[in-house]
Amino acid sequence: MTELVLSRPVKGRSLWIDAWRRLTANRAAVVSVVYLLLMGVACLVGPLLTGHHYTTIYTDYVRVPPSLTAYPKPDQISGMLDELIRRMRVDLVAWNDQDDRISLTIRSSRPIDPRVVRYFDRSSSFADPKVETTSPDGLTLTLSTAVAKHYFLFGTDNTGRDLLTRTLIAGRVSLAIGLLAGLTAVVIGVIYGATAGYLGGRIDDIMMRIVDVLYSLPFIFLVIMLVVFFGRNFVLMFIAVGAVQWLDMARIVRGQALSIRRQEYVQAALALGVSPLGILWRHVVPNTLGPVAVYMTLLVPQVILLESFLSYLGLGVQEPLTSWGVLIAQGAKNIPSATWLLIFPSIFLTSTLFALNFLGDGLRDALDPKDR
Structure with a gap:
């Protein structure tokens, strides 16, 4: 008599576990994550270790070049x-x-x-x-x-402030602005676009006409209104700016949702009685995360550059605070006589943008359900 051997049920892997394994297998993405974490820690802790405050002016050391030895010589x-x-x-x-x-x-x-x-x-x-x-x-x-011995590893700026300290402080501001505006745009855009694309019909038409109306508003005028309402608080202002940047995200997610709603697994979930909210959370949103992750990595540098433009107009970050974009703009004016004012902030900004792009490619590959 043949004995039946009962095997244990195989435990399935969720999308998130599978995506994590695929992401950790991507060396460029892992290196980028480590670099971004180190950059964040350096910007948070570094100003406390440089020995200089970002507002301290050294009148004897205006635009002195970088040096590993102490000043004065x-x-x-x-x-x-x-x-x-x-x-x-x-x-x-x-x-x-x-x-x-x-x-x-x-x-x-x-x-x-x-x-x-x-x-x-x-x-x-x-x-x-x-x-x-x-x-x-x-x-x-x-x-x-x-x-009095002073170390200026990155040199000093036009007013005699330590450039290393100001570059790290600028990293705090630029990264905070990019993450705040980017996360705000992603949350609003994904929810709005997925809902419009999945429900479709008249609801989709009404929701997307609202997006078209918001697109027609002059962006600079909107920013000026935000400054009037929120004052010079750059955190609140750029959360509001991120609340405007979600329009592109909503259109991208809506296009993905229109395609996903016709897939067989969505129809099967409907036949099984899964609620529309459950379908959105378990099927529509996870399958749009690939394009969303890529767009997020492009949105963060876009917001950082936008902040530089607004600061140039006097609507963004104001002294004594600074950002990478502001430091680069100031360094570009001193290229013939003080190249270090442009080189160091540019290296920080460029390397961070490269890391974000590599991370975005890794997230796109890890979250693409077609590659599972």
Whole structure:
């Protein structure tokens, strides 16, 4: 007598598990994810470790080039001392450098006020000035001051602010703007477009005519109205901008939904009594995620560039905040004399856009149900 062997039921794989496995098998996409995560961590934590605040102005270091060694350089100290002596309106007798402190002797034809040390406090290169000795007639003073060491790995900008710190702060702003506007556009566009495409008929006509009306509104006028309502709060403003960018997303998803609603598995789900909401969530939306992911990776850089344009018009990010687009625009004006002002922000922006594109290609391949 033949024995029947009962095997355990095979556990199926969901679309999300299968997509995750396919995504992790794509090396370019995995490297892009790691890079974007590292970029996000660097922009969040980096400004706390550079030793500079993004608003601090170093008057002695305006547009200094990048350097791995500390400023001031040995050949710069003499010139800085001469500038301070000129402002103090005294004569420099002698100076010497001992153990990171400078000792200098000054003389004047009139008694010298010991408060002249305040000129050293105003300098970015010196710190902790002290009056060591004063001559009986008050015409000669011996001062000592420490040399303040500053590292500018990316150099400084036109006003003497550390470019590395400002580039990382700009990354916070640019990435936040791109993600906020992109996620807002995706959520609204996918829900709106999938609903219109699946329901079809008169409802689809009415919903898409609303999209056409919104398309006809002048974009700049709409942005100006948003600034009037939300003020200079760039977070609220770009969430609202993302709420306008969903129009393209809605059309893309609607076209996909019109094709998906005629597929056999959707008709089978209807025959089994699945509700329209369930069909939208389990069948229509998952099968549109491939084009949505690709468009999302294109929308983020588009919003970043849009932010640069609005900031140029005075409607976007304002000082002391900055963004990669603003830094690149400022660096382009200084190409002949300070190329580093353009190179470093451009590298950050370009590498991030490449990573987003590679990630978008990986998501498209992983979420395409035809390749399962």
